[in-house]
Amino acid sequence: MKKLINDPKNVVDEAARGIEAAHGDLVDVFYDPIYIVRKGAPVQGKVALVSGGGSGHEPLHGGFVGFGMLDAAVPGPVFTSPTPDPIVAATKAVDGGAGVLHIVKNYTGDVLNFETAADLASADDIEVRSVIINDDVAVKDSLYTAGRRGVAGTVLVEKIAGASAERLDDLETVTRIAQKVNDQTRSMGVALTPCVVPHAGEPSFTLADDEIEIGIGIHGEPGRERIKLEPADAIVDRLLGPILEDLPFASGDKVLLFVNGMGGTPQIELYIVFRRAAEVLKEKGVEVTRSLVGNFVTSLEMQGASITVLKLDDELTELWDAPVQTAALRWGR
Template sequence: MKKLINNPRSVVAESLQGFEIAHRDLVKVHLDPDYVIRRDAPVRGKVALVSGGGSGHEPLHSGYVGAGMLTAAVPGAVFTSPTPDQILPAIVESDSGSGVLLIVKNYTGDILNFETAAELAGVEGIDIRTVVVNDDVAVEDSTYTAGRRGVAGTVLVEKIAGGSAERGDDLAKVTEVAERVNANVRSMGVALAPCTVPHAGEPSFTLADDEIEMGVGIHGEPGRHRVPMTNADSITDQLMEPVLSDLGITSSDKVLLFVNGMGGTPLSELYIVYRRAAQILAERGVSVERSLVGNYITALEMEGASVTVLRLDDELTQLWDSPVKTPALRWGE
C-alpha cells in the first residue's frame, strides 16, 4: 500500500486539519468530536442543512459546506458512519431557530446514527426534518442498506436544497425541494479496479484484469454483476439503460447529466463517458439543460465512474443555477 499518509489511524483528523487551513475563509473544523461547519454559522433566519457519512468520499460532504449548500458536514472514519455524539453538536451549532434538514445517504449506519441525533436534537427543541437519498438503481438491497443506496445524487440534493435554504425558504419548503430532487434522480456506477482503505492495507475487493463490477457501490459493495471489460461506449450504455428506464425518461424531459469519477479515473475518460451518455439522451429526444463532470463523490482511489440523471423542472433548474461558494463547488456571485 502506497499512500500519502502518516498513520492510518490519524488520516481523518490530519486531513480535516489541512482542510481547515486551506479553507479557513469558508469553514471551521471542530475535532473530537469531528465536524465541519460554515464559518458564519448559524445564519440568522436560515434553515440549516446538515449531512455527513464516512470519510473517503471527498469532496463529499465537507467540501460542500458553505453558502448555497451545507451548513455543516459530519465525517466518520473512512467508510464508517459518523456517531450521534458527532452529529448532535453539528446540528445544535448549525441551528438558527429556523430548523434543520438532515440529508442522509441510505446506509444502515448513517440512518440509525442520524435518527438518534435527530431525536436528541428534538428533545432540545430543534425542529428537525430528514431526507434519505436513495438514487442508486444498481441494487434494491445490499450489505450496507435496506433499500437503494444513496450515491452521486446526494451532491445534487445538497446543492438544490441548499439553494432553497439560501433564498430564505422555510423548513417545509426546503424539505419538499430535497424530496423532489431525490424522487427525480437516478444513478449507477462501475468499478474497473478497487480501492484500499488505509487501516485495512489491502484492496476492498478483487477484480480480474479482464472484468469490471457493474453497479458497484461507493464502498466497493457488489453491484448487479461482473462483466468482461469492454470499451467506454459499451460500459456507458450499460450504465445509462437502467438509469433511464427506472426514471421513466421521455422525449419531453429536460435533465441534468452528471458523470462522476470514483477517485482514480482521469478527467479525460470521464468526458468520454459523458460524450456517450449525452448521445444516448439526444437519441431519445431528451434535452440536457445542465451538466456536471468530475470527481464529486469518490471512493478513495477506486478506478471507475458513475452516471446520474436528474429530471429538471423550472424551479430545480433555477436553484441549481443559484450562487454557491464552497471549497469544492462554486459559481455565481
C-alpha cells in the same frame, strides 16, 4: 499499500486539519467531536442543512460546506458512519432558529445514527427533518442498506436544497425540494479497480485485470454483474439503460447529466463517458440542459465512474443555477 498518509488512525483528523488550513475562509472545523461548519454559522432565520457519513468520498461532504449548500458536514471514519454525538453537535452549532434538515445517504449506520441525533436535537427544541437519499438503481438491497443506496445524487440534493435554504425558504419547503430532487434522480456506477481502505491495508475486493463490476457501490459493495472489460460506449450503455428505464425518462424531458469519477479516473475518461451519455439522451429526445463532470463522490482511489440523471423543471433549474461558494463547487459569486 502506497498512500500519502502517516498513521492510518489519524487520516480523518489530519485531512480535516488540511481542509481547515486550505479553506479557512469558508469553514470552521471542530475536533472533539469532529465536524465542519460554514464560516459564520449559525445563520439566523435560515434553515440549516447537515449531512455526513463515512470519510473516503471526498470532496463529499466537507467540500460542500458553505454559501448555498451545506451548513455542516460530519465525517466519520473511512467508510464508517459518524456516531450520533458529532451529528448532534453539528446540528446544534448551525441551528439558526428555522429548523435543520438532515441529508442522509441510505446506509444502515448513517440512517440509524442520524435518526438518533435528530431525536436528541429535538429534545433540545430543535426542529429536525430528514431526507434519505436513495438514487442508485443498481441493487435494491446490499450489505450496507435496506433499499437502494445513496450515491452521487447526494451532491445534487445538497446543492438544490441548499439554494432553497439560502433564499430563506421555510423548513417544509426546503424538505419538499430536497425530497423532489431525490425522487427525480437516478444513478448507477462501474468499478474498474478496487480501492484500499487505509486501516485495512489491502483491496476491499478483487477484480481481474480484464474484469469490471457493473453497479458497484461507493464502498465497494457488489453490483449487478461482473463482466469482461468493454469499450467505454458499451459500458455507458449498460449504466444508462437502467437509469432511463427506472424513473422513467421520456422524450421531451430536460435533465441534468452528472458524470462522477470514483477517485482514480482521469478527467479525459469522464468526458468520454459524458459524450456517449449525452449522445444516447439526445437520441431518445431527452435534452441535457445542465451538466456536471468531475470527481465529487469518490471511493478513495477506485478507478471507475457513475452516471446520474436528474429530471429538471423550472424550479429545480433556478435553484441549481443559484450562487454557491464551497471548496468543491462554486459559481455565481
